[in-house]
Amino acid sequence: MSGQAAAPAPPPGLQLRRALPYAAASAILALTQGLGQGFVSVNIPQIAGDLGITATEASWLMAVYMIPRATLPLMLIKLRTQFGLRRFAEVGIVAYLLVSFAAVWISDLRSAVVVQALSGIASAPLSTLAFLYMLEPLGPAWKMRLGLPMALALISAGPLLARVISPALLGDGGLTWMHLTALGLAMVSLAVVFRLPLTPVPHEKVLRPMDFVSFALLSVGFGGVIIACVMGPIHWWTAAPWIGWMLAAAVASLTAVVVIELHRKAPLFDVRWLASPEIVHLTVALFLFRLILSEQSTGAPRMFQILGVAPSQMTGLFAVICLASLLGALACVGWMRAGREPQFHLVALLLVAAGAWMDAQSTIDTRPEQLLVSQAMISFAGMLFLPPAMMAGLGAAMRKGPNYLLSFVIVFLSTQSIGGMLGSGAFSTLINGRQAQHLQLLAEQVPATSPLAAADLAGRMAALAPQIADPALRRAQAVALLAQDAANQAYVMAYNDAYFLTFLISAAAAAALLLHVFRDWLAARIAKPEAESPP
Known part of the structure; x- marks a missing residue:
């Protein structure tokens, strides 16, 4: 018999009848978290109208919501460890319930900004709790294979479902029903956590x-980047000097965090490990793919909004996108294993490239039904990419020790939250710039004095004759409609440029991944005969 005691066996998973309630929780x-975020992000124009403010002012609501969502989970891990999981769960869900109740009484921009900032703080623990409840009933062998993909799919489904159900809620009861829905979900979540x-x-x-000093500086850095990415395309980057000063302050804050953490004996996160080749490769991959997926979150919805498609006409598209995401998670459950990350990522990149190329053929007459297949492919690809990448990152962190989990959380948050906002800002900036260029080209190719423009204008005036008797007003209205159609055509051309750029980036990333895999295979083949040769 061995003198050493055997290592305790890992705890088995719960029985199915006990596991299902945790999965439902x-x-x-x-x-609850995803719909709360989605109700704000997809209803900015309606919120602006309800509060009597401009859409630009309402955009601040999204910015102040995302800042704590991007930074607070880092401290929540330490708070959970120090004060206990039970207290963490109960305090987190009670705080979210109180903020959801306060949201019902929002009446102006100031109160809305305060409540949204508190909502971002209070909702930060919900994603963590969703992960923990999904992993709780599973045995060790299934935590990564089943729990991780399904938790990610459920979290990503919330904002998509918000686009599906928002038109019905707003049509029946306005923003009040939206807030009451969020409040009801918060109350159900409270009962679930306590039960x-x-x-x-x-x-x-x-x-x-010093953890609080680093966290404060990190919040300033991440917050500055998020606000700049939200407001930069709206105010235009060079037209608002305060955006440049904010970015400079953000860079200075993040630099100070790195300097502080490098000189700490027990750092909040290990900068040297984050700079290792393995983690840099993972960070670049996560960041690049998050930028690519901005094509779906920022591209198609805004293009259809410009073309005059009502939100209720897009519910079918987002239902298909949500379903495709869940199917991607199920594919990960069936085939995801350690070491298969390159194959999953290659398939995901090829699917995004194919979907973006299909979207790049859009015209001014394109409607959501024509993008069902391409957007489903991109959504499926997103879920094929993220769980294997997260599994690889968690594995790398746990091999170094549990203390490195916080360092990986920094990688994941910076690439997903910051990467998502940066991708949205870059995509919107590209669209605005290309639209102006295309509109100028259209004006040069078809000047107002050309026979083609004159014939189009005459046809529009004839169509407006039964409605407008005054010839001068009729002509002015026809000119306005012609200019609007030209602007819409320029926007579609700009979106096609962005879709095609997404195709090029995805295809280039797939080619680089193939070269990387081939290099590793070649190195392993060369090293094998050397290892087998006799000394």
Whole structure:
């Protein structure tokens, strides 16, 4: 018999009848957080109208919501470890319920900004709780293979479902019904958290005074980048000097964080590990793919909005996108294994490239039904990419030790939250710039004095004759409609340029991945005979 005690066996998963409630709780928590975020991001014009403010002012609501969502999870991990999982869950969900109740009484921009900032703070624990409730009933072998893809799919489904159900809620009861729906979900989540306790973890004193200094500087840095990405395309980057000053302050704050963490004996996150080739490669891959996926979150919805497509006409498209995301998660459950990340990522990049190329053929007459297949391919690809990448990152962190989990969280948050906002800002900036160029080219190719423009204008005036008797007003209205059609055509051409750029980036990334895999295969083949040769 060995003198050493055998390592304890890992705990098995719960029985199916006990596991299903935890899976349902994970779905409720994920949808509560996702719908709360989606109700704001997809209804900015309606919120602006309800509060009597401009859409530009209403965009601040999204910015102040995303800042704590991007930074707070880092500290929540330490808070959970120091004060206990149970207290963390109960305090987090009670705070979210109170903020959801306060949202019902929003009446102006100031109160809306305050409530949205609090909502971002209070909703930050919900994503973590959704993960924990999905992993809780599963055995070790299934936590990564089943729990991780399904939790990610449920979290990503919330904003998509918000686009599906928002038209019905706004049509029946306006923003009040939207806020009441969020409040109802928060109340259900509260009951779920108190009814289904999570397995407690040992408490450990991990918070240090310098952690709060690093976190404050990190929040300033991330917050500056997020606000600039939201407001830059709206105000235009060079037209508002405060955006440049904010970006400079953000860079200075992030630089200060790196300097502080490099000189700490117990850093909040390990900068040297983050700069290692393996983690840099993972960071670049996550960041690049998040930028690519901005084609779906920023591209098609805004293009259809410009073309006059009502939100209720896009519900079918987003329902298909949501379904494709869930199917992608199921594909990960069936085939995801450690070491298969390159194959998953290659398929995902090829699907995005194919979908973006299909979208690049859009015209002014394109409607959501024509993009069902391409957008479903991109959504499916997104879920094929993220779980294997996250599994690889978590594996790399856990091989170094549990303390490196916070360092990986920094990588994941910066690439997903910051990458998503940066991708949206870059996509919108590209669209605005290309639209202006295309509009100028259209004006040069078809001047107002050309026979083609004169014939089009005459046809529009004839169509307006039964409605407008005054010839001068009729001509002015016809000219305005002609200019609007030209602007819409320029926007579609700009979106096609952005879609085609997404295709080129995805195809180039797929080619680079193939070369990387071939290099690794060649190196392993060369090293094998050397290892087998006798000394």
